[in-house]
Amino acid sequence: MKPSHNRITRRLAGVTLGLTASALAALPLAAQAEETIRLTVGSSHPTTIPWVGMIPGVFIPEVNRILAEDGRYKIAWTEAYAGQLYGANATLTSVRDGIADIGWVFSYLEGSRMPLSQISAYTPFTTGDPELMLDVMNDLVRSEPALANEWEGNGVVFLGATASDTYDLYTNFPVDSLDDFNGRRISAPGVLGVWLNPVEATPVDGTLASYYTDIQTGVSEGVVSLATGILPARVYEVAPYITKVNMGVVFSGGIGINQDRYNSLPEVVQDALMQAGSLYSTAHGQDLAKRYQSAIEEMLLIGARQNPPVQVFELSDAQRQAWIDAMPDLADQWVERNEARGLPAKELLSTYMNAMRERGFEPERAWDR
Known part of the structure; x- marks a missing residue:
């Protein structure tokens, strides 16, 4: 007895669906649909200032690169520098309050909220080496609870330190x-x-x-x-x-992200931001060492x-x-x-x-x- 036309059709459809699912599973992640996440990044200073210019020059491209390799997410960036969103006297609170998702926090001017972060300002003539300073401060902000709390306690996740030249x-x-x-x-x-x-x-x-x-x-x-x-x-x-x-x-602050926004992001995006923050800080130190003279x-x-x-x-x-x-x-x-x-x-x-x-x-x- 021959199978009916409907049974053949259903069988072919099932085979087609199975092949389609297998083909999709075999595709690299980058070829599958990406989810777009919108993030705003800002600064009180213009991009002509080296450590600000490295946000669009190093930090953002590195986040994009890492996420492109993963293939599941991409960031739609809104960039607002030179005080478009907030001034130099409101860098910490503006990131804390979500005026910018990510921003440069100028710790110099946050003495009341970040008193321990002022340590290098009260120890002048310690070192003229920006790479040394950044290495030390990136380590201390991540390892010393009281110093880390000046970021986390203000609703900001620390991503990478900035410093000055001498x-x-x-x-x-x-x-x-x-x-x-x-x-x-x-x-x-x-x-x-x-x-x-x-x-x-x-x-x-x-x-x-x-x-x-x-x-x-x-x-x-x-x-x-x-x-x-x-x-x-x-x-x-x-x-x-x-x-x-x-x-x-001196340690001047660093890039931070609003804590609630950070917590809402997929783990792969969080990791990308952390990795990019570290690269940004390293590149910033190398750049400062060359730029001074x-x-x-x-x-x-x-x-x-x-x-x-x-x-x-x-x-x-x-x-x-x-x-x-x-x-x-x-x-x-x-x-x-x-x-x-x-x-x-x-x-x-x-x-x-x-x-x-x-x-x-x-x-x-x-x-x-």
Whole structure:
């Protein structure tokens, strides 16, 4: 007895479905449908600032690369830099509140919410090596609970650290000795104003976004700042006298993601963000190490055509040591203030300084001794 037409049709359909399912299963993940996840990333500073430029230049491409290899998800990015979503005084809260899903957190200006993250600001002249600083701080934020809590407790997941190149002074007056700073108004970001105590300059709170106008309008007569920031911000046009002090590299914050948004993401996307954050931080350190001297040289080249031209003065070893020796005991003050709040600042200071030594570097000033 021959099978009916309907039975043959059903059998063929079943074979076809089975073949289709097998074929789909055999396809590589990248060939299957991707789910699109929308994320907003922002910063208070423009992409001309190196550590911000590396967000679209390194971080985002690396996330995209990792997810493309996996094939299940892709990110539709909304990018908003240069204060489009939030200013420099609201970097932490803006990521915490979801104004941006991911953003650069400027820990300098978050002293009340992130007091332990200020450790490098209270230990100047520790190291001028940005790669060393980033290696130490990436490790400590991930391994020291009290430091990690300054991110997690504020609803932000830490992805990767940022640092500065070493700090120098840029002024609208020439400098021959430390005495030339006496009584001068010098802009500095947040707590870095205390670094001026030994030269008896008057600190004026400011950021890279305000320095040019502050000097131009007479609010200040110079800045404590970074070659890699001064060059793109063109502050050398109004402060052409560069005094190389090498006050040290500091931990400036890092990239973070809103904790609720992070928790809502698939594990593979979370892993991609973490891996990209680590790569971003490593690339950032390597970039800073190269950029410092080239930025000084470029300012000299470009600034040779202006009046007065850009000029560089370097403190002698004796003058620089005099500045270091005259520093008030900032680390002890920082420890005492934070221990009174129940924070393990003394232990963290020791861990931080020893982390430098364990990597083969002896701090120029042993703030823990």
